[in-house]
Amino acid sequence: MSEATGPVIEMQGIVKTFGPIQALRGVDLQLDRNEVLGLVGDNGAGKSTLMKVLTGVYQPDSGKIFLNGSPVRFESPHDSRQAGIEMVYQDLALAGNLNVAENIFLGRERTRSYLVGLFRLLDHKGMVREASALLERLRIEIESVKFLVGTLSGGQRQAVAIGRSAGFEAQVVIMDEPTAALAVREVGKVLDLIEVLKEHKVGVILISHRMQDIFTVCDRIMVLRQGTKVGDVPRADTSMDEIVALITGAQEQLLPREQEVA
Amino acid sequence: MTTPDIPVPSVRIRRMPWLRVLLDRFGIALALIVLMTILAILSPEFFLSRANLTNVARQSAVLALLALGQFLVILTAGIDLSVGAVMALSMILMALSTHSMYDWYAGYYAQSASASLPEPQSALILTTISVIAIAIGMVTGLGVGLINGWGTTKLRLPHPFIMTLGMLNIARGATDLISGGAPITGLPKQVRVFGAGNIELFQMADGEWFSIPMAPVIVIATYLIFWFFLTQSRLGKHIYAVGGSPQASLYAGVNVNKVLNTVYMLCGGTAAIAALLLAGRTNSGYPKAGVGIELDAIAAVIIGGASFFGGRGTVIGTFIGVLIMGFLRNGLNLLNVSVFWQEVAIGAIIIAAAYVDVLRRRAANME
Numbered sequence: 001m002s003e004a005t006g007p008v009i010e011m012q013g014i015v016k017t018f019g020p021i022q023a024l025r026g027v028d029l030q031l032d033r034n035e036v037l038g039l040v041g042d043n044g045a046g047k048s049t050l051m052k053v054l055t056g057v058y059q060p061d062s063g064k065i066f067l068n069g070s071p072v073r074f075e076s077p078h079d080s081r082q083a084g085i086e087m088v089y090q091d092l093a094l095a096g097n098l099n100v101a102e103n104i105f106l107g108r109e110r111t112r113s114y115l116v117g118l119f120r121l122l123d124h125k126g127m128v129r130e131a132s133a134l135l136e137r138l139r140i141e142i143e144s145v146k147f148l149v150g151t152l153s154g155g156q157r158q159a160v161a162i163g164r165s166a167g168f169e170a171q172v173v174i175m176d177e178p179t180a181a182l183a184v185r186e187v188g189k190v191l192d193l194i195e196v197l198k199e200h201k202v203g204v205i206l207i208s209h210r211m212q213d214i215f216t217v218c219d220r221i222m223v224l225r226q227g228t229k230v231g232d233v234p235r236a237d238t239s240m241d242e243i244v245a246l247i248t249g250a251q252e253q254l255l256p257r258e259q260e261v262a
Numbered sequence: 263m264t265t266p267d268i269p270v271p272s273v274r275i276r277r278m279p280w281l282r283v284l285l286d287r288f289g290i291a292l293a294l295i296v297l298m299t300i301l302a303i304l305s306p307e308f309f310l311s312r313a314n315l316t317n318v319a320r321q322s323a324v325l326a327l328l329a330l331g332q333f334l335v336i337l338t339a340g341i342d343l344s345v346g347a348v349m350a351l352s353m354i355l356m357a358l359s360t361h362s363m364y365d366w367y368a369g370y371y372a373q374s375a376s377a378s379l380p381e382p383q384s385a386l387i388l389t390t391i392s393v394i395a396i397a398i399g400m401v402t403g404l405g406v407g408l409i410n411g412w413g414t415t416k417l418r419l420p421h422p423f424i425m426t427l428g429m430l431n432i433a434r435g436a437t438d439l440i441s442g443g444a445p446i447t448g449l450p451k452q453v454r455v456f457g458a459g460n461i462e463l464f465q466m467a468d469g470e471w472f473s474i475p476m477a478p479v480i481v482i483a484t485y486l487i488f489w490f491f492l493t494q495s496r497l498g499k500h501i502y503a504v505g506g507s508p509q510a511s512l513y514a515g516v517n518v519n520k521v522l523n524t525v526y527m528l529c530g531g532t533a534a535i536a537a538l539l540l541a542g543r544t545n546s547g548y549p550k551a552g553v554g555i556e557l558d559a560i561a562a563v564i565i566g567g568a569s570f571f572g573g574r575g576t577v578i579g580t581f582i583g584v585l586i587m588g589f590l591r592n593g594l595n596l597l598n599v600s601v602f603w604q605e606v607a608i609g610a611i612i613i614a615a616a617y618v619d620v621l622r623r624r625a626a627n628m629e
Contacts, residue, residue: 077513087513093514094510095503095510096506096507096573097506097573098502098573103510106499106510106516107500107511107515107516108514109499120496121495122496122499
């Protein structure tokens with residue numbers, strides 16, 4: 001559905017202010033397909049605001065967003081989802097009283113027409129089948145998609161949440177602290193899943209405070225400080241100490257040469 | 263860093279033992295069967311008689327409809343305290359509009375010189391009046407329900423308790439204002455048929471007709487429609503989702519406000535159907551109808567296994583909850599147990615049912 005070259009997402013000069021507070025002061029972001037970008041920064045550095053601009057929760061005061069090279073404007077999260085940008089929320093946004101398949105299809109249920117389109121009824125079987133296929137494709141192992149999400153472990157729920165976002169036509173998946181609430185042994189599974197998404201040519205933006213996670217899965221790391229991009233560097237060319245120094249301001253900036261600001 | 267051999271995330275699932283699954287799914291039905299068996303043993307000559315069962319079915323019809331609407335609301339973790347008052351308002355407006363339309367037409371007919379006008383008592387006129395009056399009653403219920411929904415979705419009141427408590431008083435007050443506090447009696451049979459009519463099925467050997475009352479048939483039909491709607495439609499699934507997690511539903515692109523408005527509107531709608539049945543049974547509209555019945559409706563829903571936290575419960579469970587309350591009151595009456603003890607028993611059952619839900623949540627690790 002899209003050309004295979006060039007960045008899937010490009011944000012240019014994004015500015016966003018809330019009253020007197022300048023949350024984003026002209027931030028650029030670039031994401032290639034099958035790239036995992038780590039987005040780090042202190043609390044209030046603007047990570048979440050930037051992602052909310054990208055998903056249409058907020059509209060930027062100025063700046064441009066390109067999807068596969070063409071300019072886009074998202075008025076609501078619904079718009080960005082339609083365009084294939086999905087957000088996995090920190091607080092495991094699943095309904096515990098519904099089963100795995102129902103959660104995966106929540107808000108986009110498959111229906112079938114009956115009596116010449118007079119009735120549109122849920123296609124339960126089709127959804128169960130497709131949900132199972134999706135989990136299999138992403139190597140998420142849950143015995144049955146008919147299990148209630150409330151009975152799953154935190155890691156399994158996170159996997160379902162990610163699987164649900166990666167879902168069907170996602171080009172970009174944004175994850176906000178996907179491992180924050182997980183037991184240590186479950187963190188690895190979520191990171192594995194990020195690798196699987198990458199294999200499936202999905203671009204991933206990972207927001208995390210856990211440097212180990214960032215350094216395990218990310219190809220590139222972007223650092224925000226006080227609404228400004230101060231770091232953008234391939235993982236291979238940097239170290240945890242350097243990233244931490246950028247986050248705290250101990251080091252001024254580390255950007256590709258053409259982006260450097262005097 | 264290519265890892266061709268990504269370890270498959272392994273998963274352990276808590277399996278429910280079959281007994282728990284059985285109790286979880288059919289516990290409430292078992293409770294009903296046990297209750298009926300006990301009553302059948304204690305009162306062998308009356309309890310299972312057709313007259314008695316018909317009586318229970320008729321008496322439970324109003325509660326069944328109110329409980330069904332209440333069930334939808336409770337599924338979204340809400341509550342509707344106004345159902346009894348909305349029923350009374352709808353009933354009074356139905357009765358009042360019947361009377362005023364009839365009086366107006368009778369006056370017009372008396373004045374008119376034209377001989378071609380149908381008589382006020384003719385089937386055509388009475389049917390027309392009845393249809394309009396029933397429509398007024400339905401619109402009242404649905405409209406007030408929608409306003410209840412707006413209390414949460416537009417006014418953003420902290421809890422539907424507040425909005426519907428306010429509406430309880432408004433609707434009850436409006437009912438008294440409209441009626442002057444006095445009942446309005448005498449309704450055409452086209453209105454009464456739904457609450458008081460019988461469906462004659464076949465002639466028995468003794469020449470008498472085997473008939474079943476209309477009211478429970480309407481109740482069962484309404485329950486079937488709601489069941490189908492809840493389990494087979496997108497909106498129905500969204501009602502469960504909103505009850506389970508409004509936030510998750512919002513993130514998933516579910517129009518949560520639309521779901522809530524629909525639910526309160528349908529709850530008002532079932533109150534209007536209940537009003538129609540009650541008006542038929544009593545051949546009147548009376549302003550004190552359904553005082554306090556909202557609490558019975560809530561009780562029936564909780565006894566029926568729905569969770570007060572939202573997102574859990576079934577239409578059939580609610581139906582059984584209504585039957586348990588109906589049979590319990592009926593059975594204790596047959597056994598000459600004081601009305602006061604009946605209230606104590608029902609109170610204890612409500613608490614027990616809610617405690618079962620707590621246990622269930624704990625077992626499912628959903629706390």
